[in-house]
Amino acid sequence: MLKAAGITAEYNPLHNGHIYHIEETRRVTGCDAVVVAMSGNYVQRGEPAIMNKWIRTEHVLKSGADLVLEIPVLFCLGNARQYADAAVRILESTGRITDISFGSESGDAESLIRIARTFKDNEPEIEAAVKSLRGKGFSYPAARALVYSEVSAATKGTDPEQDSEIARDIRILDKSNDILAIEYIRAMQYASPTVIHREGAGYGDPYDERIVYQSASAIRTQALHGNDTSKYVPECTASSMKESHLTGPDCDSWFDALRYAILSNDAEIIEDCPSGGEGLAFLLKDSAVTAESWSALVRHVKSKRYTYTRLSRLCMQILLGISRKRYNIDRPEYIRVLGFNDKGRELLAEMRDEDTASLPVIINVNKSAKDLSEKALALLQLDMHASDIYNLMTTGEIGTYSDHIHSPIIIKK
Numbered sequence: 001m002l003k004a005a006g007i008t009a010e011y012n013p014l015h016n017g018h019i020y021h022i023e024e025t026r027r028v029t030g031c032d033a034v035v036v037a038m039s040g041n042y043v044q045r046g047e048p049a050i051m052n053k054w055i056r057t058e059h060v061l062k063s064g065a066d067l068v069l070e071i072p073v074l075f076c077l078g079n080a081r082q083y084a085d086a087a088v089r090i091l092e093s094t095g096r097i098t099d100i101s102f103g104s105e106s107g108d109a110e111s112l113i114r115i116a117r118t119f120k121d122n123e124p125e126i127e128a129a130v131k132s133l134r135g136k137g138f139s140y141p142a143a144r145a146l147v148y149s150e151v152s153a154a155t156k157g158t159d160p161e162q163d164s165e166i167a168r169d170i171r172i173l174d175k176s177n178d179i180l181a182i183e184y185i186r187a188m189q190y191a192s193p194t195v196i197h198r199e200g201a202g203y204g205d206p207y208d209e210r211i212v213y214q215s216a217s218a219i220r221t222q223a224l225h226g227n228d229t230s231k232y233v234p235e236c237t238a239s240s241m242k243e244s245h246l247t248g249p250d251c252d253s254w255f256d257a258l259r260y261a262i263l264s265n266d267a268e269i270i271e272d273c274p275s276g277g278e279g280l281a282f283l284l285k286d287s288a289v290t291a292e293s294w295s296a297l298v299r300h301v302k303s304k305r306y307t308y309t310r311l312s313r314l315c316m317q318i319l320l321g322i323s324r325k326r327y328n329i330d331r332p333e334y335i336r337v338l339g340f341n342d343k344g345r346e347l348l349a350e351m352r353d354e355d356t357a358s359l360p361v362i363i364n365v366n367k368s369a370k371d372l373s374e375k376a377l378a379l380l381q382l383d384m385h386a387s388d389i390y391n392l393m394t395t396g397e398i399g400t401y402s403d404h405i406h407s408p409i410i411i412k413k
Contacts, residue, residue, distance in 0.1 A: 006092075008102060013056065033346075050248060072379045099194045104178050104181045105177050107195060212232075360372060
């Protein structure tokens with residue numbers, strides 16, 4: 001029986017730092033197979049992925065992963081906790097994952113585990129205090145960091161401003177990958193956390209040719225401006241960068257579609273989006289009239305209280321028609337297979353033969369749809385709809401990469 005380790009990723013796009021992470025995961029865990037829970041055509045920053053999910057699945061299978069599973073778009077466009085909860089549930093629901101590996105700016109496993117435990121053990125108290133601070137104008141990250149320091153200090157009986165351990169924890173809570181790492185750990189029920197120290201540029205760092213491992217955002221920016229990034233990505237990514245259609249929120253007609261969606265929907269509908277509320281609909285409607293691009297619209301509304309990522313996720317939720325009422329679903333309801341190699345096929349066979357998966361495994365959407373629960377079918381239909389929109393916006397047609405007809409990517413050695 002194969003020992004499998006899980007990774008949550010977006011690979012937007014897959015670069016050399018990601019390959020380092022996959023290789024380190026194999027080395028540290030001693031696993032036989034690497035299973036990736038990957039964002040599909042939309043990423044957690046609230047943007048379309050630079051290349052579609054089928055192309056990115058092929059890249060990661062050629063670069064060390066054995067099985068790729070899709071995180072439903074509803075959770076990809078959620079906050080860090082919703083995204084992490086969904087990814088961990090998908091991986092653990094295979095019944096085969098012993099370890100979940102993630103990159104971390106700090107590389108401090110002990111602190112990450114301690115922070116996650118503090119949040120989990122004091123969840124009602126922390127959430128109530130965060131909600132109170134949000135009402136006073138704090139952003140969610142700032143409110144959470146402040147409440148964490150106060151709860152930790154009260155537990156230890158120390159002054160939060162004088163406690164060096166708390167100060168270190170607050171610095172960790174300011175790093176994007178560490179924030180996700182904490183949420184992964186908090187969500188885990190069966191798997192063991194494996195922390196891989198992030199090498200090279202940090203999340204969102206600008207392009208710097210002196211750095212061996214560039215950030216994905218820097219590579220995207222360079223690629224979308226037509227610059228060569230082959231030094232920082234595997235050959236398969238470099239080839240697709242030249243041959244495939246690359247996209248981003250300020251490319252193609254994404255902004256026109258967004259403005260149409262904002263201006264044509266009533267404020268109440270926008271407020272009902274998962275990231276909506278607090279009058280954001282009216283701010284977006286005003287900005288949609290004068291803004292000249294997606295990013296300009298978001299920046300115009302952005303404030304100390306409303307982060308760029310929350311607003312961008314809200315924009316994409318509006319465009320895709322995602323509302324709280326329609327999609328009142330808090331966790332994945334199936335395991336969707338995007339691709340596999342020979343070892344991944346073996347792992348899937350073991351999952352079926354041993355009946356270890358606790359959720360339905362979807363390989364052929366047309367065959368599986370009729371057997372799904374109401375919630376699972378709603379999630380799957382949303383994924384298919386979102387993919388149709390992505391394909392229409394990026395290529396002008398839907399058929400070639402449609403979820404209705406596209407089979408999982410299979411890589412044979």
